[in-house]
Amino acid sequence: MEEVIWVANLSFWYPDGQRALTDVNLTIYQGETVALIGPNGAGKSTLLLHLNGLLRTNGEVKIFGRPIDDKNLRWTRSRVALVFQNPDDQLFSPTVFDDVAFGPLNMGYSEEEVWQRVKTALGLVGMAGCEKRLPHHLSLGEKKRVAIATVLSMSPEILLIDEPTSNLDPRGKWSLISLLRGLAGTKVVVSHDLELVKALCRRVIVLDQGRVVADGATDDILADKPFLAAHGLAPGEAAEKA
Amino acid sequence: MKHGFLDQYSDRDSIIARLDPRAKFVTTLFFILAVVLTPPDSWLAYALYFALMATMLLLSRVPVFYVFKRSLVIMPFVLLVAIFIPFFKEGEVAGSYNIWLWQVSVTYSGLQVLWNILVKAWLSVLSLILLTSTTKLTQLLKGLEQLRLPKVMVMLLSFMYRYLFVLVDEVMRLKQARDSRNFGGRRLWQIRTIGNMIGTLFIRSYERGERVYAAMVARGFDGRSRTLDRLHFRRADACFAIGLSLVLVFISLFNLFY
Incomplete structure (x- = not known):
C-alpha cells in the first residue's frame, strides 16, 4: 500500500514555550480511515495543522513522499484538505456558494469547472441547491455539512477532519457519520467520540500529552478499558466512586 | 440565530429588487449627490425628489411604515449636529429668549439651514433604505466589487x-x-x-x-481574492440608471432656470 502521510520524530513547541507534540511517529496508507483520539489538550489538532503545512517544522512530515516546503505548499494543500472544528471559522463567506467556491477559485479553475465542483460537493454532503443560502441562517448540522463541502470541492485525496460531530445531537451525529462513511479517499478524523470512532475507523492512534501512546486496530484499543481510562477516554476511578 | 435587521425585506421580489445592484448603487449615490447640492430655497426641487423617492418606494413594495420608522433612526444624530445652527447663524432675528444668564436669539436663515439639513438627511436616508431593503447584501458586495471598489x-x-x-x-x-x-x-x-x-x-x-x-x-488562499462574475447588467438596468439620472439632471436644471 502506498504511504500517503509519513511523520517522523515530530516535536513542536508553541511560541509561549508550551510543548504540544513530542517525537510523534506515524504512517498512514492510501484509503485508510484513521481516528486520532486523545483527551483535551493532547495535541490532536496541533498534529492536524502539521499535516497540511499550516504549522511547519523541518521536514518531519511527508505527503505522498514529499516533504512539505515553500515550493509545494499549494500542491500539498490541494491534496490534503483540513476541515476545522468550528464551522463558523470554516465558513467565512457571505453565501454558501462563495464558501464552497473559495478553494476551487484559489486553485485557478475555470468558471464552469468551479460551478460544477460546487454543485457536486454540495450534492455529496446532501445540501444540493443551497448555494444561495447564508451561512448564519444554517443549523449547526447543516453548517458542518457545508464545511465539509468547502473542501470536497477541491477534490482532495486526504481529508483531515477535526471533531466532526462535536455539539451535534444524536440524529445529526449519525447522519454525519454515514455521510463521512460514504466519502472516498484517505481520512483522518480527530475526535473523542468513541461511538464515531467505532462506526467509522478500523485504525486508531491515541495521543496523550503530545505523544503517540497507542496505534492499532480499533477493536483492540477500544476493548482495553483500563488503557482508555488511563488516558482520559473512558470513565475511570472518578466514575466508579460516583 | 436568525437576524434580519440588516437587509430585511431584501428577499421580496419587485421591479426594483430585480435590478442590478450596480445600477441601484450608482443611482443612489447620484440621487444623494443631487439632493445635497440643491440650494436650500428650492422647495419645488425637494418636493420632486420626494415624489421620486415615494414612487420608487411604492414600486419596491417595502412596507411604508417600516421605511418611515427606519428613516427616523438617524434623525437624533442629525439633530445633534444641526440643532445649534439657528442660534449662531447671523441674520434677521426670528425670536429672542432669555435663558438664565444668556440671551439667545434664533435667526430665519439659521432655521432655514436647519430645516434644509433635516430634509437633505431624510431624503438621503430614504434612498439608502430603498437600496438596502431591495438589495441583498451579498449582491451589493458583488456589485461593489465589480465597480472596482x-x-x-x-x-x-x-x-x-x-x-x-x-x-x-x-x-x-x-x-x-x-x-x-x-x-x-x-x-x-x-x-x-x-x-x-x-x-x-x-x-x-x-x-x-x-x-x-x-x-x-x-484552502489555498494566498492574499489574492478571486471571485466569479455572476452579475448580468441587462437593458432594464441601464434604462433604470440612465432614466433616473436624467430625471435628477432635469430637476437640477429646472431648478437652475426657474
Missing part, C-alpha cells in the same frame, strides 16, 4: 456581514452568563464587569480571526 474593502465588508451575526450571538451569551450569576451591585463593579466583557469579546474575535485565516490558507 478595492478588494480589501469588499473583503472587510463581507467579513463584517458574516461575523456580525456570530458576534451578536456571542455578546448575547456573555450577557446571559453575566445575568445568570446575578449581575448587580455597585456602579464601579458593574463597569468593571462590562470592561472585562468587552475585553473578552475582543480577544475571542481576534483569535477567531486567526482561525478563520488558517481556514482560508488551508
Whole structure:
C-alpha cells in the first residue's frame, strides 16, 4: 500500500514555550480511515495543522513522499484538505456558494469547472441547491455539512477532519457519520467520540500529552478499558466512586 | 440565530429588487449627490425628489411604515449636529429668549439651514433604505466589487456581514452568563464587569480571526481574492440608471432656470 502521510520524530513547541507534540511517529496508507483520539489538550489538532503545512517544522512530515516546503505548499494543500472544528471559522463567506467556491477559485479553475465542483460537493454532503443560502441562517448540522463541502470541492485525496460531530445531537451525529462513511479517499478524523470512532475507523492512534501512546486496530484499543481510562477516554476511578 | 435587521425585506421580489445592484448603487449615490447640492430655497426641487423617492418606494413594495420608522433612526444624530445652527447663524432675528444668564436669539436663515439639513438627511436616508431593503447584501458586495471598489474593502465588508451575526450571538451569551450569576451591585463593579466583557469579546474575535485565516490558507488562499462574475447588467438596468439620472439632471436644471 502506498504511504500517503509519513511523520517522523515530530516535536513542536508553541511560541509561549508550551510543548504540544513530542517525537510523534506515524504512517498512514492510501484509503485508510484513521481516528486520532486523545483527551483535551493532547495535541490532536496541533498534529492536524502539521499535516497540511499550516504549522511547519523541518521536514518531519511527508505527503505522498514529499516533504512539505515553500515550493509545494499549494500542491500539498490541494491534496490534503483540513476541515476545522468550528464551522463558523470554516465558513467565512457571505453565501454558501462563495464558501464552497473559495478553494476551487484559489486553485485557478475555470468558471464552469468551479460551478460544477460546487454543485457536486454540495450534492455529496446532501445540501444540493443551497448555494444561495447564508451561512448564519444554517443549523449547526447543516453548517458542518457545508464545511465539509468547502473542501470536497477541491477534490482532495486526504481529508483531515477535526471533531466532526462535536455539539451535534444524536440524529445529526449519525447522519454525519454515514455521510463521512460514504466519502472516498484517505481520512483522518480527530475526535473523542468513541461511538464515531467505532462506526467509522478500523485504525486508531491515541495521543496523550503530545505523544503517540497507542496505534492499532480499533477493536483492540477500544476493548482495553483500563488503557482508555488511563488516558482520559473512558470513565475511570472518578466514575466508579460516583 | 436568525437576524434580519440588516437587509430585511431584501428577499421580496419587485421591479426594483430585480435590478442590478450596480445600477441601484450608482443611482443612489447620484440621487444623494443631487439632493445635497440643491440650494436650500428650492422647495419645488425637494418636493420632486420626494415624489421620486415615494414612487420608487411604492414600486419596491417595502412596507411604508417600516421605511418611515427606519428613516427616523438617524434623525437624533442629525439633530445633534444641526440643532445649534439657528442660534449662531447671523441674520434677521426670528425670536429672542432669555435663558438664565444668556440671551439667545434664533435667526430665519439659521432655521432655514436647519430645516434644509433635516430634509437633505431624510431624503438621503430614504434612498439608502430603498437600496438596502431591495438589495441583498451579498449582491451589493458583488456589485461593489465589480465597480472596482478595492478588494480589501469588499473583503472587510463581507467579513463584517458574516461575523456580525456570530458576534451578536456571542455578546448575547456573555450577557446571559453575566445575568445568570446575578449581575448587580455597585456602579464601579458593574463597569468593571462590562470592561472585562468587552475585553473578552475582543480577544475571542481576534483569535477567531486567526482561525478563520488558517481556514482560508488551508484552502489555498494566498492574499489574492478571486471571485466569479455572476452579475448580468441587462437593458432594464441601464434604462433604470440612465432614466433616473436624467430625471435628477432635469430637476437640477429646472431648478437652475426657474
